[in-house]
Amino acid sequence: MNAPEATGLGVLQRALVRGASLVVPAEARAEWRREWLAELWHVRRACAAGGRDGWRGEREATCFCLGAFQDAFCVRRHAERRPALPGWLEGSPLQCLLVLGAALAGCWLAAAMLPGVRAERSLQSYRSYAGVVLIRDANSRNDATASILPSQFRAWAAGRRLYFDDFAFYQVAPRRVSAGGSLTGVWRVASASSNLFALLRLPLEFAQRAAADGLPAMVLSQRVWEKEFGGDPRVVGEVVRVSGREARIAGVAPRGSWRLPEKVDAWMLVPDSAFAAGRAGYVAAHLTHTGASLMWAPRQLITEYGPHDTERDLLGVSLDDQMPPPDAVFLFAMLLAMLAVPAVTTVSMGECNFASHRPSWQRRVCRWGFFLGKVALVLPAAYFASFDLAYARSTPYAALPVYLQAAAAFSLCLLGLSWACSDQRRRCPVCLHRVTHPARVGLVSQTFLGWNGTELMCMGGHTLLHVPELPTSWFATQRWLYLDGSWDFLFAG
């Protein structure tokens, strides 16, 4: 048996048919697939015998295979006795807007449920520690190495300040924590200056004023609060014991809000004199206006002049977010996609027609309103979908999701906008239903002297659309033919 489907694309086309057959109920699948594969064989042979060049023949055979999906869904719908869409809804603008609305709702729902996306969206309110720098010894290995002693911090905090108006210090160590008799565990607890959260401008959830009993305040990370306390807000105000010392829970730090070095389960806010002497920690400092004007690079060398002409090199690491926020990334990608749309599809709405007939201005307004409605649904859907794709499995402040979101937003906006344009060109200017029943007309041209095209018809009987196969200088774009009363017999109900 000859096998015209033995090429690479032939294998792909057979795979398409086999893929479509999975939609067909199992009891009818084998016969359904047999018929389609047999017809595909003849289609490919006809394309080869008809003298069509390779690419065009393959395209026709592939289009044939794509129709298998429509057939498979029809067979399945009938087997499940699902009612087909009512005739007035099929291809109508309402159906289009409903589908887009459902897609938007799905993307929004996914964004609301995926933890990574929720965390990233909640971070947007405090993603930048504006004007805050981390100060470390210039000779320490990296930013995550504690290098400042408490005595040094106290000297800075008490000294004359020209470049910094506030300092905060913290040391991290594993501590045994017990609460309510039953809960006991070892947490990574940061002993921190009481002004740490104020300096970072981090709002605490369920924050309580310090009690008059003089116990140090403890701030829980959201992870620990959810894991150890089941996310119960009533734990705020309770007393816990940290390495034998009591502290009162004063609030919860939102997930992802902590961006300074070291992973921390809880922060115990203590007086500056209470830090363990001789153990290095980290210093965060808030820049004055003068200091901010000098902090022109993300990392700035700072020289400290001590007594007896001693010098020490320090490094100020800006904690300003270097990555753009997701909304700005999406807007930029959307702008690029809008500029790129004319490169992938024609932006003409196919207003050309064979006669001098012009639709009324109300119909033109409706048509443009429908187009803008589609765009207004497509872009938010692309916004949420790009968020879902980029941040579904990401950690806060990672760089990769930003690039992923940019790529996804650009692709989805480009796809959505070009679809909106091409869909608009296939909608009857009178009733906005999609034109259907494509039929090839004219003789196939081998010499460019013949003329060939596709005609589609509005099933409401308003218009007929002619799309030229080969755009020429005198007939470059599709044209509408407005049907008069003499066509009514075709559409008699």
Add this chain to the structure above:
Amino acid sequence: MAQDAKLSHTAAMILQAVDCGFVYGFSIMEMTGLPSGTVYPAMRRLERELLISSRWESQSIADAEQRPARKYYKLTSRGKATLEASRKRYPLLARLIPTEEAKSL
């Protein structure tokens, strides 16, 4: 009554094509210019409504011609009656897809 059944223009075109001897799905597509996603679902509906019936050709014929066996369709008596009614409703149908008799005139 079958004669009273109202068909869409597409279904009537397919019935006319089958009546004119285009008995395979692909040949109907070529004749009518309709895409596969329209022709095959329409034929399944026509078959469910008993206007056409299908049968697999003999495997021995296909083997002799070194090709896969095809499923072919033919009009039922009910389909013929419906097609007659459709020709009255769509007068251009016979001119779009003329029968062998009409061609010979």
